[in-house]
Amino acid sequence: xxxxxxxxxxxxxxxxxxxxxxxxxxxxxxxxxxxxxxxxxxxxxxxxxxxxxxxxxxxxxxxxxxxxxxxxxxxxxxxxxxxxxxxxxxxxxxxxxxxxxxxx
Amino acid sequence: xxxxxxxxxxxxxxxxxxxxxxxxxxxxxxxxxxxxxxxxxxxxxxxxxxxxxxxxxxxxxxxxxxxxxxxxxxxxxxxxxxxxxxxxxxxxxxxxxxxxxxxxxxxxxxxxxxxxxxxxxxxxxxxxxxxxxxxxxxxxxxxxxxxxxxxxxxxxxxxxxxxxxxxxxxxxxxxxxxxxxxxxxxxxxxxxxxxxxxxxxxxxxxxxxxxxxxxxxxxxxxxxxxxxxxxxxxxxxxxxxxxxxxxxxxxxxxxxxxxxxxxxxxxxxxxxxxxxxxxxxxxxxxxxxxxxxxxxxxxxxxxxxxxxxxxxxxxxxxxxxxxxxxxxxxxxxxxxxxxxxxxxxxxxxxxxxxxxxxxxxxxxxxxxxxxxxxxxxxxxxxxxxxxxxxxxxxxxxxxxxxxxxxxxxxxxxxxxxxxxxxxxxxxxxxxxxxxxxxxxxxxxxxxxxxxxxxxxxxxxxxxxxxxxxxxxxxxxxxxxxxxxxxxxxxxxxxxxxxxxxxxxxxxxxxxxxxxxxxxxxxxxxxxxxxxxxxxxxxxxxxxxxxxxxxxxxxxxxxxxxxxxxxxxxxxxxxxxxxxxxxxxxxxxxxxxxxxxxxxxxxxxxxxxxxxxxxxxxxxxxxxxxxxxxxxxxxxxxxxxxxxxxxxxxxx
Numbered sequence: 001x002x003x004x005x006x007x008x009x010x011x012x013x014x015x016x017x018x019x020x021x022x023x024x025x026x027x028x029x030x031x032x033x034x035x036x037x038x039x040x041x042x043x044x045x046x047x048x049x050x051x052x053x054x055x056x057x058x059x060x061x062x063x064x065x066x067x068x069x070x071x072x073x074x075x076x077x078x079x080x081x082x083x084x085x086x087x088x089x090x091x092x093x094x095x096x097x098x099x100x101x102x103x104x
Numbered sequence: 105x106x107x108x109x110x111x112x113x114x115x116x117x118x119x120x121x122x123x124x125x126x127x128x129x130x131x132x133x134x135x136x137x138x139x140x141x142x143x144x145x146x147x148x149x150x151x152x153x154x155x156x157x158x159x160x161x162x163x164x165x166x167x168x169x170x171x172x173x174x175x176x177x178x179x180x181x182x183x184x185x186x187x188x189x190x191x192x193x194x195x196x197x198x199x200x201x202x203x204x205x206x207x208x209x210x211x212x213x214x215x216x217x218x219x220x221x222x223x224x225x226x227x228x229x230x231x232x233x234x235x236x237x238x239x240x241x242x243x244x245x246x247x248x249x250x251x252x253x254x255x256x257x258x259x260x261x262x263x264x265x266x267x268x269x270x271x272x273x274x275x276x277x278x279x280x281x282x283x284x285x286x287x288x289x290x291x292x293x294x295x296x297x298x299x300x301x302x303x304x305x306x307x308x309x310x311x312x313x314x315x316x317x318x319x320x321x322x323x324x325x326x327x328x329x330x331x332x333x334x335x336x337x338x339x340x341x342x343x344x345x346x347x348x349x350x351x352x353x354x355x356x357x358x359x360x361x362x363x364x365x366x367x368x369x370x371x372x373x374x375x376x377x378x379x380x381x382x383x384x385x386x387x388x389x390x391x392x393x394x395x396x397x398x399x400x401x402x403x404x405x406x407x408x409x410x411x412x413x414x415x416x417x418x419x420x421x422x423x424x425x426x427x428x429x430x431x432x433x434x435x436x437x438x439x440x441x442x443x444x445x446x447x448x449x450x451x452x453x454x455x456x457x458x459x460x461x462x463x464x465x466x467x468x469x470x471x472x473x474x475x476x477x478x479x480x481x482x483x484x485x486x487x488x489x490x491x492x493x494x495x496x497x498x499x500x501x502x503x504x505x506x507x508x509x510x511x512x513x514x515x516x517x518x519x520x521x522x523x524x525x526x527x528x529x530x531x532x533x534x535x536x537x538x539x540x541x542x543x544x545x546x547x548x549x550x551x552x553x554x555x556x557x558x559x560x561x562x563x564x565x566x567x568x569x570x571x572x573x574x575x576x577x578x579x580x581x582x583x584x585x586x587x588x589x590x591x592x593x594x595x596x597x598x599x600x601x602x603x604x605x606x607x608x609x610x611x612x613x614x615x616x617x618x619x620x621x622x623x624x625x626x627x628x629x630x631x632x633x634x635x636x637x638x639x640x641x642x643x644x645x646x647x648x649x650x651x652x653x654x655x656x657x658x659x660x661x662x663x664x665x666x667x668x669x670x671x672x673x674x675x676x677x678x679x680x681x682x683x684x685x686x687x688x689x690x691x692x693x694x695x696x697x698x699x700x701x702x703x704x705x706x707x708x709x710x711x712x713x714x715x716x717x718x719x720x721x722x723x724x725x726x727x728x729x730x731x732x733x734x735x736x737x738x739x740x741x742x743x744x745x746x747x748x749x750x751x752x753x754x755x
Contacts (some may be wrong), residue, residue, distance in 0.1 A: 103728050
């Protein structure tokens, strides 16, 4: 059995859906961050897939994007975790349903 | 690029364009320097700057005058394109011809003398620098008004003289009466200016030009005719009615006497109020071509002549007598224009500028010594103020029209023109000539003859006193004030002699695109009868106010209803104030507008606010602070959009 575009995309969609569900359903901030990371990786997978199966197989645009996203995701995770720690120190909790001051 | 039009047989003045722009520009520099530096220059220096500037323009104006005389009063136009919108050109340009040259001389010579006189009159006033700054601004505006070669530019300067008049009437703005008078002058003249603006728009849309010479040519060619021409003429005349204080917009001029007296002499006697006459004279071919418009000019002039003279009879304030006299004399000029007397009107404007400025400055001199303008507090001043008395007397004789003084020649010509054209108008003008002599000599007998009645006591705290010495011991004014009086006296005596051989007329008529249709010869009948009329007016004043053969109070009682009517100025102020302003505007129109504002305009604004508020109250519960809910909405929304796009564009 050869691996086709559809296989990769299916994995990627499942990964993204899982990430989305986690991000929308977890109460813990860190859990949400994990969901976000999953979604990012799903996107990375799509990009690398199209880089491989696209019209020009010599193009490195997809690879370059992925490398960027991994880097930025690392930085984002660092900032986000710092925010979570800061929120925990001031509010005593990291449960997002209790962090709801910004409302009408 | 200079453009020359040769429409009369007179030559083209060769005067360089730079000199004409310099005449316009020099006073504006004086204004900017004085206004820009204000407290940083010494008081007297500000006066010298202003006087120097106006004297320089006087010299240049004399140069221009001789140049134009060399060209027999012909026309030179230097125009420049300033702005083109579509095929409509807005130009900036100067025009010089006989009429302009005369106006330049009148404006600059009277302005120079008045500014010199002001050094004495305004001495020690806290607003000395401001005074000279405004005077320079006025000089520029007035010179621009007479030099402008197109109606748009003329209109701009027309409004600028209105502004400087406003500033100078309200010069002592801390006095409520002065502030109110300034406002009244501005608003009342604006009513007339609306007509001028309408005329401007009319000519702009119908003829696509504002050039005065082009408008003249259109009229002569008959392109501009009929109702358009009449409406244009009436619009121009409406502007002139406001500016020249003609019936029914004459009410501002007497109140304008709240300004400093030299201002009254310059602006409200000699120059600015004559601008209306100048405007009608400038567009004289239009009034020649439109009998209806000309008829209106003549009758408004005649009514103004009569009203001014009658009200002047009962005034007790010396300056107000002169103000109503000015209104009446301006009426003469309009009357002359209305009976084809272009030359006579401009001639009267010319002579009137000298003797009326002289009379105003004389009244200022009297005020300087007595601290009042109330003639009931004066008397006997001929002994203490001989120079003022002699010059005032000559000015009054000139105004009354006594041979061989200036006023005799110009007024005589107006009467001659009226006699030929319309006997009713002649009758009104002749009766007013009698009244002129009567009210002027009433003023002279009350002011300079009899016993001195002590003047007005000076209040201690008044910072703006314009007098010098002690009111109970009046004395002659200083030389800086009497010398301008003496120089103006020369004009009041001799300005009329230019009438001989039609010198003056041929000069100013060269400014017209074609020679006037009829020439009125000097008539001994008119001259002798008007002299008799004037002398009988003087004699009547002498009998009543000097010999007191018939006491003035008896006449007052006998003619009580009329005297009351004159004292109340025919009720114009009452009519405008109580009926128009209070009833029509404040109580009716303004209420209506107010209702419209609250019920319609405010309602729309409030309703739009309320709608947004109600809607927001429903929607804002969605904003509950649960960040994950937002995520869900976002995701669901995105999915929904994708599905919709796919349904709309199937693969």
